[in-house]
Amino acid sequence: MNRSLPETRDYSGLAIAVNAVIAIAVTAVVVWLASGFAFNAEALFRVGPTVEAGGIGADWRAGNTIPALDFLIAFVHAADVLMGIFILVMVFVHWGAFRRLASRMRQPGEAARYESDAVADGGRAVSSRASDSGDDAPDPRGDDR
Amino acid sequence: MTNLDHGKFTGMTTTFHTLLALDVFILFFSGYGMMFNDELWWLVTLMGGNTGVTAVHRIAGLGLVALIVFWMLMMLTTSTGRSNFREILMGPDDIAAMIQDIKFVLGMADERHSNARQFAGYNSDEVPLLSYVGKGVVYIFSVELLLLTISGLLIWSKTGVMQYFATKTAAMAFVVFHGLLGVIMLMGVMFHIFEHGFHPAFYPVEVKAFIPRKLIPEEHADTDHDSTGISQLGLAPSWGWATNVMGVLTVIGIVSVLVGSIFDEGYPVPRELVVGGGPTDLLLTVGINIGILVLFIGMALQMYGNLLRVRWQKQLAEEARTTAATDGGQVNDH
Numbered sequence: 247m248n249r250s251l252p253e254t255r256d257y258s259g260l261a262i263a264v265n266a267v268i269a270i271a272v273t274a275v276v277v278w279l280a281s282g283f284a285f286n287a288e289a290l291f292r293v294g295p296t297v298e299a300g301g302i303g304a305d306w307r308a309g310n311t312i313p314a315l316d317f318l319i320a321f322v323h324a325a326d327v328l329m330g331i332f333i334l335v336m337v338f339v340h341w342g343a344f345r346r347l348a349s350r351m352r353q354p355g356e357a358a359r360y361e362s363d364a365v366a367d368g369g370r371a372v373s374s375r376a377s378d379s380g381d382d383a384p385d386p387r388g389d390d391r
Numbered sequence: 392m393t394n395l396d397h398g399k400f401t402g403m404t405t406t407f408h409t410l411l412a413l414d415v416f417i418l419f420f421s422g423y424g425m426m427f428n429d430e431l432w433w434l435v436t437l438m439g440g441n442t443g444v445t446a447v448h449r450i451a452g453l454g455l456v457a458l459i460v461f462w463m464l465m466m467l468t469t470s471t472g473r474s475n476f477r478e479i480l481m482g483p484d485d486i487a488a489m490i491q492d493i494k495f496v497l498g499m500a501d502e503r504h505s506n507a508r509q510f511a512g513y514n515s516d517e518v519p520l521l522s523y524v525g526k527g528v529v530y531i532f533s534v535e536l537l538l539l540t541i542s543g544l545l546i547w548s549k550t551g552v553m554q555y556f557a558t559k560t561a562a563m564a565f566v567v568f569h570g571l572l573g574v575i576m577l578m579g580v581m582f583h584i585f586e587h588g589f590h591p592a593f594y595p596v597e598v599k600a601f602i603p604r605k606l607i608p609e610e611h612a613d614t615d616h617d618s619t620g621i622s623q624l625g626l627a628p629s630w631g632w633a634t635n636v637m638g639v640l641t642v643i644g645i646v647s648v649l650v651g652s653i654f655d656e657g658y659p660v661p662r663e664l665v666v667g668g669g670p671t672d673l674l675l676t677v678g679i680n681i682g683i684l685v686l687f688i689g690m691a692l693q694m695y696g697n698l699l700r701v702r703w704q705k706q707l708a709e710e711a712r713t714t715a716a717t718d719g720g721q722v723n724d725h
Contacts, residue, residue, distance in 0.1 A: 315564040322571040323653065329531075329575045330649040333582050334642065336524065340586050341638045342496035343503060347510075348591035350621050354628040 399520075401471065402603035407462060409601075409697060414454045416690050419577060420683070421448035426570040427651050430679040452543050459536060478520040481530070485523035502619070509599075510592040510621055528583055535576040542569040574652040578645045581682065584689035585641045589634045592624050601696035602703055637688070644685045647678025 400408065421444050424434035438444040466472040488506035495503050506523045521529065546565050587597040654675075 312564075315568075319564060319567055319571065322568060326571060326574045326649060326652055330578050330645060333578045334645055337582050337585060337638065337641055337645070339492050339496050340524075340582075341634070343492055343507075344589060344591055344634060346495065346498075347503075347621055348626050348630060348634075351591055351624050351626040352622065353626055356625070 399599050399602070399604040399607060401475075402605060403465070404475075405601055405603045405700070407458070409693060411455075411458050411462075412690075412693050414451050414458060415576075415580065416686060417451040418448060418455065419573075419580070419686055421445075421451065422570065422573060423577065423648070423679075423683070427648075427679050430651065430676040431683060434683070449547065452540070452547070455536065456540055456544075459540060475520070479526050479529050481523075481526055485526060488523040508619070509587075509590050509597060510619060524586060528579065531579055532576060535572065535579075538572055539569060539576070542572065571652055574648060577648050577682070580689065581641050581644050581685045584685060584692065585637055588689070588692045589630075589637055591626055591630055591634075592621055594627050594630050594633070596692045596696045596699070598696060598699055601693075601700045603700075606700070606703060606707065637685075640681050640685050640688075643678050644682030647675060648682045651675055651679050 420434055421438055424431045424438060424444050425448070428435050435441070435444050438447045466476050484504070484506045488504035491500050491504040492507050494500040495507075504523075506519055508518045509522055510518075542565055546569055587593070587600070588595055590597060
């Protein structure tokens with residue numbers, strides 16, 4: 247199966263990145279200019295969520311006569327905190343696992359480890375030049391760095 | 392030799408995943424624009440202020456109801472749906488996979504449990520449709536979306552909720568409940584983006600949810616090998632810093648929305664201006680905006696995933712045409 251794609255020319259990544267950043271910055275300044283250089287958060291809709299501040303949050307808490315609803319909200323608060331901690335643990339576990347997996351992969355610039363095993367799916371395509379250089383490394387299992 | 396020939400979605404699932412993701416992102420942007428309006432005032436302004444943002448939220452909510460109903464029908468009425476449903480049932484292996492993942496990070500295990508693997512490799516038969524995290528995501532998101540939809544519809548119908556709970560203030564409690572409930576999902580989606588965008592073998596996006604099963608050729612080669620074959624893949628030069636940056640952003644985002652949710656539990660959009668209300672903490676404002684940035688990155692990655700599918704389809708079509716045109720002659724290499 248012919249898997250080669252036509253050669254296409256493109257702009258450099260650096261040019262795209264720099265121009266994108268400049269474009270975003272210019273847009274932000276233009277919008278700021280258009281809004282009369284307003285930097286006035288007080289003019290925006292806000293809410294006073296605490297009971298002390300007398301926001302609308304205080305409204306339901308003071309007026310609420312159903313203890314079950316208070317419990318429900320306290321319960322979801324607890325669930326949020328517990329799940330948040332659990333999710334953070336999962337982020338760190340996966341971050342760490344990914345780092346270990348990455349250390350087993352062919353590092354950027356490193357030649358393919360098996361001449362016949364150029365795997366082009368999922369990761370970076372292994373160029374034929376890299377395969378030709380023929381680095382017949384031994385079993386790569388457990389080569390965590 | 393395709394080593395990713397297991398654990399892929401059907402065409403319908405990939406489309407559904409995209410639509411659900413877009414809808415949920417819009418719900419997050421509008422809903423948390425309201426709940427964290429101190430910190431995300433620009434999102435509220437962007438969506439047309441007080442009236443606009445609630446309208447956007449309700450329209451996206453309608454979309455969510457439609458998607459949920461559609462999905463439930465698909466799971467119940469099709470044999471593929473029913474068999475996929477069996478795939479997500481949790482088992483003792485999934486608990487073992489979570490424990491082994493922690494051991495793997497600590498260097499106490501050499502490999503990830505097969506129920507944790509996203510990358511198939513040579514022992515591809517061992518890789519399930521969904522990892523233990525994938526199953527957890529389906530469970531948690533399903534329960535969350537159901538509760539959010541029910542509470543959301545109750546809030547929408549003010550007279551309906553007051554009929555059950557007698558007072559306006561009690562009805563307000565449902566708004567708070569609804570907002571707080573979504574926080575678990577908000578944090579979960581941030582992790583989901585990190586997990587599926589920054590696996591070193593798939594970076595910058597895992598295509599499982601974008602390129603449907605039928606478009607990926609299945610081959611079972613190289614059965615001699617005993618490893619996952621990950622050592623054959625080349626690491627992208629940008630993976631290291633990109634993953635560290637995204638990891639930091641994800642952690643800051645999760646912590647910030649969690650802390651913010653403890654403060655911001657009032658009725659989201661006030662009828663009148665309340666000056667200086669809410670925590671005006673600069674750190675919290677920056678943190679919650681970083682959380683929203685993580686969601687934006689997720690949305691960009693999912694669009695990129697769809698772009699990959701389009702490119703892949705074009706490539707397959709091109710190959711089919713080239714092969715047909717050159718049958719019996721030279722392969723037209725261009």
